[in-house]
Amino acid sequence: MTLFGQNSYFYPVLVLSLSSIGTETAEFQIQGQSEELPELLELGCAGPLTAKVRSVPTVTSLLVEMAVRGSISLDCARCLDKLTGAFEVRLRILVERKEEQGLEWMEDGDQAIEEYVVRIGPDVMEIPLEHAVAEQIILNYNLHPLPSLDEKNKCLQCGRESVPVITPIPKDRVDPRWEKLQALKRPDSGGEKKK
């Protein structure tokens, strides 16, 4: 028996269906599929997504807390190959009713906060979660991982050879071989110092 038992819903496009939310606190699970979600696919997500949801209705609104897990493949900045791992992001969504039709995400000045406010009209039955999940992945994960290298210049994450990094030589840096010649030119340096 899983924690969520039969309270699991499969919505490939990862939506919060308001018909699955009653008037009491509820816990359930939503399952989605990364391949159905272009924004997540673009970030490198692949395969199934699982959102563990807890919804708490209040008099005027509905607070929905969730943890969304899935798998993501990122380009290793060392070897330029794929690194695949699990991700988990947490979201809090405050759902407020409004009289007009349609769904409206309220702009929040502070993007780093994982709380969202969405206002829904009487016609709205589903709240899409894709964009909020994509935003939290971008905010919480380094999408350009740069793993450490071992002494043989191999990536510690994947073991592949690192792509050589070309570091530009600063223009004001004098080639050390010329430094000695320059020192000879200067009357007050190099050679013997008289006291």
Ligand SMILES: [Zn+2]
């Ligand atoms: Zn690597």
